Amino acid sequence: MPVSDDHDAPTEAARPEKREALSAPGRVKDLSSVSNPIIKDIRALGAKKGRDETGLFMAEGLKLVIDALDAGWAIETLVVAKSQLHNPLLTKTAARTVALGADVVEASEKVLGVITRRDNPQSAIGVFRQRTVALDRLDLSSDGVVVALDRVRDPGNLGTILRTVDAVGAKGVILVGDCVDPFSLETVRATMGSIFAVPVSRASEGQFLGWRTKFKGLVAGTHMTGTTDYRAPDYAGRPLVLLMGNEQAGLSEPLTKACDLLLRIPQAGRADSLNLAIATGVMLFEVRRKALSL
Numbered sequence: 001m002p003v004s005d006d007h008d009a010p011t012e013a014a015r016p017e018k019r020e021a022l023s024a025p026g027r028v029k030d031l032s033s034v035s036n037p038i039i040k041d042i043r044a045l046g047a048k049k050g051r052d053e054t055g056l057f058m059a060e061g062l063k064l065v066i067d068a069l070d071a072g073w074a075i076e077t078l079v080v081a082k083s084q085l086h087n088p089l090l091t092k093t094a095a096r097t098v099a100l101g102a103d104v105v106e107a108s109e110k111v112l113g114v115i116t117r118r119d120n121p122q123s124a125i126g127v128f129r130q131r132t133v134a135l136d137r138l139d140l141s142s143d144g145v146v147v148a149l150d151r152v153r154d155p156g157n158l159g160t161i162l163r164t165v166d167a168v169g170a171k172g173v174i175l176v177g178d179c180v181d182p183f184s185l186e187t188v189r190a191t192m193g194s195i196f197a198v199p200v201s202r203a204s205e206g207q208f209l210g211w212r213t214k215f216k217g218l219v220a221g222t223h224m225t226g227t228t229d230y231r232a233p234d235y236a237g238r239p240l241v242l243l244m245g246n247e248q249a250g251l252s253e254p255l256t257k258a259c260d261l262l263l264r265i266p267q268a269g270r271a272d273s274l275n276l277a278i279a280t281g282v283m284l285f286e287v288r289r290k291a292l293s294l
């Protein structure tokens with residue numbers, strides 16, 4: 001049930017006491033203005049600065065929101081399209097959000113479109129707390145596989161890799177060095193929900209190299225000058241860190257030197273190299289071949 005209407009939002013900033021009231025947890029708010037401070041705060045999560053300052057991020061779509069809640073991610077706010085409130089799953093998810101002590105904002109489709117910069121916005125946008133894991137918490141026991149990405153820059157590549165890591169049952173992704181934000185709208189979109197299933201660690205190159213000296217499994221890098229055919233090693237039965245290079249520069253020299261093996265995917269034709277996400281997918285299905293069956 002709406003607790004306030006906010007059509008005269010341009011004056012909102014000058015009314016902090018009202019904003020305070022609107023921030024009370026577990027309430028349903030009815031907001032129709034894109035200039036409302038709550039909407040502005042959510043919109044700011046579209047930029048890295050906004051995400052870094054708050055530790056929050058957005059996930060679009062009811063399915064993603066439900067996936068996130070089921071996986072135990074902490075929701076702060078759920079924005080729902082007023083025009084879709086006849087959808088029982090949407091109202092159920094809104095009730096679940098309120099029960100968790102978070103806010104539900106009922107907004108026009110125009111507001112949802114402005115928040116996510118889309119012409120055809122989804123019926124729900126969840127605002128969640130970011131979550132990463134320490135390197136030591138990654139599950140690299142027995143035959144666990146983790147992908148380490150050297151300075152990945154493209155959100156579509158990172159999202160696709162997270163989705164593929166999820167699909168093959170690998171245990172996580174390490175972002176080494178200056179990588180694209182895994183919680184950007186574009187990355188989260190490209191993961192199709194796998195951002196909520198795959199543990200993500202962040203490490204500087206130095207931190208990764210320090211951690212690597214204690215790692216007892218296999219560290220396999222992929223490299224355009226690699227001399228081992230990627231299909232040759234037996235990957236089963238031991239933990240594996242699969243190191244993939246930057247889209248432009250490939251693997252850095254120190255990371256290349258830290259590898260036990262340098263693998264190459266043979267190519268024909270004129271292309272210099274494979275797209276990073278494609279190369280990661282080819283590698284992951286090979287290293288997990290024995291673990292996967294129909």
Ligand code: SAM
Pocket residue numbers: 222223224226243244245246247248249250251263264265266267273274275276279
């Ligand atoms: N110009 C870069 C170079 O020379 O390394 C190309 C980088 S490629 C677009 C991005 C990453 O995908 C590479 O660093 C490598 O990890 C992986 N990759 C792409 N094609 C590959 C292949 N044929 N064999 C092994 N790794 C490959």
